[in-house]
Amino acid sequence: MIYILRGTFNQSVSKSYMKRLVISPQTQSSHLVDPYRRKLTYLRISVTDRCNLRCLYCIPSQGMDKLRHEDILSYEEIIRVAGVAVNMGVNKLRITGGEPLVRKGIDSLLPRLGNLPGLKDLSLTTNGIYLKEHLQQIKSAGIIRINISLDTLNPQTYERITGFDGFDKVWEAIGLASDMGFSPIKLNMVVLKGINEDEVSDFANLSKKHPFHIRFIEYMPGGFVDQGTALHHIPNAVLKERLSTYGSLIPISRTDTDGPTTRFRFEGAPGEIGFISPLTHHFCDTCNRLRLTAEGHIRPCLFSDREVDLKTPLREGIDDEGLKRIFMKAAMEKPHGHRLSSAHPVTLAGKMSAIGG
Ligand code: SAM
Numbered sequence: 001m002i003y004i005l006r007g008t009f010n011q012s013v014s015k016s017y018m019k020r021l022v023i024s025p026q027t028q029s030s031h032l033v034d035p036y037r038r039k040l041t042y043l044r045i046s047v048t049d050r051c052n053l054r055c056l057y058c059i060p061s062q063g064m065d066k067l068r069h070e071d072i073l074s075y076e077e078i079i080r081v082a083g084v085a086v087n088m089g090v091n092k093l094r095i096t097g098g099e100p101l102v103r104k105g106i107d108s109l110l111p112r113l114g115n116l117p118g119l120k121d122l123s124l125t126t127n128g129i130y131l132k133e134h135l136q137q138i139k140s141a142g143i144i145r146i147n148i149s150l151d152t153l154n155p156q157t158y159e160r161i162t163g164f165d166g167f168d169k170v171w172e173a174i175g176l177a178s179d180m181g182f183s184p185i186k187l188n189m190v191v192l193k194g195i196n197e198d199e200v201s202d203f204a205n206l207s208k209k210h211p212f213h214i215r216f217i218e219y220m221p222g223g224f225v226d227q228g229t230a231l232h233h234i235p236n237a238v239l240k241e242r243l244s245t246y247g248s249l250i251p252i253s254r255t256d257t258d259g260p261t262t263r264f265r266f267e268g269a270p271g272e273i274g275f276i277s278p279l280t281h282h283f284c285d286t287c288n289r290l291r292l293t294a295e296g297h298i299r300p301c302l303f304s305d306r307e308v309d310l311k312t313p314l315r316e317g318i319d320d321e322g323l324k325r326i327f328m329k330a331a332m333e334k335p336h337g338h339r340l341s342s343a344h345p346v347t348l349a350g351k352m353s354a355i356g357g
Helices: 013-022 075-087 106-114 129-142 156-164 165-179 199-209 236-246 311-315 321-330
Strands: 042-046 092-098 121-126 145-148 183-192 211-217 250-252 263-267 273-278 291-292 297-300
Touching: 042 075, 042 156, 075 092, 075 291, 075 311, 075 321, 092 106, 106 121, 106 129, 121 236, 121 321, 129 145, 129 165, 145 297, 165 183, 165 236, 165 321, 183 199, 199 211, 199 236, 199 263, 199 273, 199 311, 211 236, 236 273
Parallel strands: 042 092, 042 291, 092 121, 121 145, 145 183, 183 211, 211 273
Antiparallel strands: 250 263, 263 273, 291 297
């Protein structure tokens, strides 16, 4: 069954439509499609709002209010919600946070998610600080694709950006992950003007020596200027131009799982580089994502504060059909696009860690 929401549901949900919506319990595989006919097949799950780093661009230096443990979804709840999503056609799950590896018992969650029938791809995004200790369990859970956030190859700059002297730990974990056969290992670098922009070519050159997938992410202004540092993005088009002096960038043809990344490879390189450009190149037309926040809300668009509460009905005993209707409601509320630009920053300050990036 394909759920297509017809008509011009814009931001609001048609209540009568929701009442009429009947979902067959027999439905084995179903597709969640939004009013703009985008198939929603990718759910990012933030398992905690807590993080062991204080990245300049993500968390205000004064810290943030933390959710209470009872306010975040339990693993049982996450598994149930993920199972419903997969039953509605979601085939890709990414575990994120906060820092997912700081949540106790995370190793027990991963295999249970990996075993959901119909799931094609389970992956993890981490800052890598605790990765070494978890690599074996992550691999045993069937995860082979990991994204590691790493904005610099310089230990001092690492400490400046993250507030923690942790570069060596992350670098060691990347080497071990590579030796253990994780593939691809994606290194996500948020490029900040005047802070780490001089390292873009070093990261790109890593792709010539290692099979790493380097991802340059445009810094998204979150509405706060922190630690005395005004942060600015650099358009990815500028980076691409700069990198072309290091060799010609050969485009890699798109696959279904590319998402917003435009991918290239230097001739003969084992790795690749990719550009994710939320500011300068909106990818809303092909957005296939929903997000489950740590506190159990479905967030249809990263850049819109609109969220649909799933936790309250879940804890009131809603059945799976009801959960499906909530997913439908969230799909219906997915906006056509967003206006994020340096002139229109979003109000994500301090919230990325609960939403999961
Ligand atoms: N702790 C994990 C990690 O470090 O990868 C997962 C959570 S983190 C919020 C997910 C991603 O969001 C990271 O790659 C991070 O760099 C990115 N991110 C956070 N704030 C951002 C911002 N203002 N602009 C661009 N990317 C951002």
